[in-house]
Amino acid sequence: MSNYYSAVTSSLYVYSPLTNGFYPRALRDVYDDAGSWPDDGIAVSDVVYREYQTLPPPEGKMRVAGADGLPAWGDIPPPTVEERKAEAVTALSVLMAKANAAIAPLQDAVDIDDATEAERASLTAWKKYRVALNRLDLSAAPDITWPEIPA
Incomplete structure (x- = not known):
């Protein structure tokens, strides 16, 4: 648990379940000045960031906010x-x-x-x-x- 905690507290990004987006901690002042830093941001490890932001999703999947507030893969809905x-x-x-x-x-x-x-x-x-x-x-x-x- 302590490895997870240290990885998260030293993470470079937070994830917002509301916007389903990642925000670099280094730019927090810029986001704060713009009034757009997410109130629901959750610190995530670099591994989570890479998996859900930089790598392509699995076939037929898209990034969604999971029940735990962290990013997860969900099914792409059929076209309307x-x-x-x-x-x-x-x-x-x-x-x-x-x-x-x-x-x-x-x-x-x-x-x-x-x-x-x-x-x-x-x-x-x-x-x-x-x-x-x-x-x-x-x-x-x-x-x-x-x-x-x-x-």
Whole structure:
């Protein structure tokens, strides 16, 4: 117990369960002047600091305040409905950009009456795909049936 106590009392950092953050003791005056030194700070050993601040978390985990007030690894929560909708909006934007990039040169060939039958067929397929993308109901995320990208 005395080794733990001496390691903690000579520690360079405190951990705040409220902010789930580490604060260097050497900068306490700066934090005090800013009114942001944590009232709930707990002195932690350098080993704890390194494990929870500098090393990457285990797969699927994130740092949380444990029941004892010290840092611990907790499960990353699943995305919220709003986050899933935002992911769907991003995915739609990427797919639309891809469709637009494919359509532009094909449309140019049609516009100047220089398109092959294969290019005309490809243009039609890409335009149908783009229409299908526009008709998606993103509010159903993550249960969206995405249209198949043309070959």
